[in-house]
Amino acid sequence: MAGESSPPDRRALIALSWVWVGAPLCYGLYELVLKAKQLFTG
Amino acid sequence: MSPPVAPPGWSRWLVPPAALSVHLSIGQAYAWSVFKPSLESALDLNGTQSALPFQLAIVMLGLSAAFGGTLVERNGPRWAMTVALICFSSGFLIAALGAQTEQYWLIVLGYGFVGGIGLGIGYISPVSTLIKWFPDRPGMATGIAIMGFGGGALIASPWSAQMLESFGSDHSGIALAFLVHGLSYAVFMALGVLLVRVPRTEKPVEDGPSAFEGVQVSAASAVRTPQFWCLWIVLCMNVTAGIGILEKAAPMITDFFADTSTPVSVSAAAGFVALLSAANMAGRIGWSSTSDLIGRKNIYRVYLGVGAVMYLLIASFGDSSKPLFILCALVILSFYGGGFATIPAYLKDLFGTYQVGAIHGRLLTAWSTAGVLGPLIVNWIADHQKEAGKHGSALYGLSFMIMIGLLVIGFVANEFVRPVHPRHHIPAPQEVADGRREQPA
Numbered sequence: 014m015a016g017e018s019s020p021p022d023r024r025a026l027i028a029l030s031w032v033w034v035g036a037p038l039c040y041g042l043y044e045l046v047l048k049a050k051q052l053f054t055g
Numbered sequence: 056m057s058p059p060v061a062p063p064g065w066s067r068w069l070v071p072p073a074a075l076s077v078h079l080s081i082g083q084a085y086a087w088s089v090f091k092p093s094l095e096s097a098l099d100l101n102g103t104q105s106a107l108p109f110q111l112a113i114v115m116l117g118l119s120a121a122f123g124g125t126l127v128e129r130n131g132p133r134w135a136m137t138v139a140l141i142c143f144s145s146g147f148l149i150a151a152l153g154a155q156t157e158q159y160w161l162i163v164l165g166y167g168f169v170g171g172i173g174l175g176i177g178y179i180s181p182v183s184t185l186i187k188w189f190p191d192r193p194g195m196a197t198g199i200a201i202m203g204f205g206g207g208a209l210i211a212s213p214w215s216a217q218m219l220e221s222f223g224s225d226h227s228g229i230a231l232a233f234l235v236h237g238l239s240y241a242v243f244m245a246l247g248v249l250l251v252r253v254p255r256t257e258k259p260v261e262d263g264p265s266a267f268e269g270v271q272v273s274a275a276s277a278v279r280t281p282q283f284w285c286l287w288i289v290l291c292m293n294v295t296a297g298i299g300i301l302e303k304a305a306p307m308i309t310d311f312f313a314d315t316s317t318p319v320s321v322s323a324a325a326g327f328v329a330l331l332s333a334a335n336m337a338g339r340i341g342w343s344s345t346s347d348l349i350g351r352k353n354i355y356r357v358y359l360g361v362g363a364v365m366y367l368l369i370a371s372f373g374d375s376s377k378p379l380f381i382l383c384a385l386v387i388l389s390f391y392g393g394g395f396a397t398i399p400a401y402l403k404d405l406f407g408t409y410q411v412g413a414i415h416g417r418l419l420t421a422w423s424t425a426g427v428l429g430p431l432i433v434n435w436i437a438d439h440q441k442e443a444g445k446h447g448s449a450l451y452g453l454s455f456m457i458m459i460g461l462l463v464i465g466f467v468a469n470e471f472v473r474p475v476h477p478r479h480h481i482p483a484p485q486e487v488a489d490g491r492r493e494q495p496a
Binding site: 019020021023025026027030033034037038040041042044045048049050051052053054 | 062073079203243250322323326451
């Protein structure tokens with residue numbers, strides 16, 4: 014409809030927020046994999 | 056405080072990271088053991104004393120979730136996340152003061168009491184909002200958040216250990232580590248406070264189901280229904296069975312294969328514990344999402360029924376095959392995580408979204424009970440079997456049989472779950488207007 018502004022593009026905010034929580038989680042998972050490997054090598 | 060309503064075009068995919076920022080933070084509680092050896096040497100404490108802040112925090116988690124749930128529903132997720140942020144972070148700051156001044160009671164008060172309130176309010180803060188944003192996939196949505204609680208310990212455990220290594224394990228080093236934790240978690244959780252929004256319409260997804268579809272039951276009415284108590288038993292039994300493995304995982308795998316040609320070393324046992332954590336986390340998101348496809352009652356049939364079979368396999372053949380033992384333990388732990396993550400969606404199916412966060416908070420008392428029951432059973436029986444001269448896998452046989460019994464009780468309780476009787480429903484506005492039903496007080 015004319016005159017109705019479209020909502021702002023929030024893709025960057027979505028990406029940033031997922032990186033915010035995803036980065037520490039990846040660090041935790043990486044450390045977990047290092048430790049779990051000991052089951053097969055330890 | 057009125058709940059923050061989403062502006063037009065707000066994406067629902069901004070809500071899971073908001074929830075995760077809180078759950079990944081408060082999940083740190085399960086990494087408390089990292090601080091124990093340093094606290095014991097710096098403040099001359101024994102093991103029981105150094106566990107006190109964690110134990111009090113878990114008690115406060117249960118109490119604040121049970122009694123604060125209605126406030127969370129009334130004031131909205133932003134209020135709840137703010138309270139969680141303030142309590143959890145200031146708990147660390149008080150604990151830092153306690154460590155610096157060598158006043159241990161301040162650490163117990165800060166981390167255990169104040170921080171524990173943050174855990175309880177934070178745990179339930181995003182549940183209701185996520186279910187309202189994802190009425191088409193409530194299991195997946197709550198699974199993401201509750202997976203974060205499991206993931207929190209994975210992050211905190213190496214991070215805290217590295218910090219103690221850098222700052223030192225004396226009282227000043229511990230104080231500095233607590234201070235950095237408090238400030239870092241405040242910044243990290245702020246994302247949740249800033250991002251969380253409640254949907255502006257009942258249908259956050261076009262052509263999707265309404266968030267308020269189906270029956271609606273208040274928290275006060277829900278606790279008077281047999282369905283609530285059936286689910287309480289289901290959760291309590293499922294968690295007890297999971298803790299039965301989790302509590303003694305490292306000594307258990309060592310004992311099981313001590314007399315074989317392939318004994319398990321200490322570092323391999325630590326690897327086994329890490330693998331169990333991964334299964335716990337994967338189960339939270341994986342099984343909870345599966346429940347959206349096969350239904351909540353069916354998924355709990357799997358958790359409890361297949362879980363009992365897994366315990367039976369370990370008890371019967373576990374000491375003859377290491378891969379079988381590991382596989383069964385991983386499946387049990389994935390069901391443990393799945394049970395936690397699926398319960399909010401099960402509550403939504405039975406009681407609607409009206410006060411699902413508050414009902415969830417009350418149900419978490421089952422977790423507190425299981426947290427005492429599970430370790431008690433396994434440790435008490437293992438100690439007595441040892442006194443009776445048994446060793447190896449024989450130390451755990453009786454515990455496993457008890458776990459199977461508990462899972463069967465949970466299975467039966469799940470079978471008793473039926474739709475809630477209409478007398479407990481909140482009447483629709485039209486019914487009240489027509490005089491067909493009275494609005495409950």
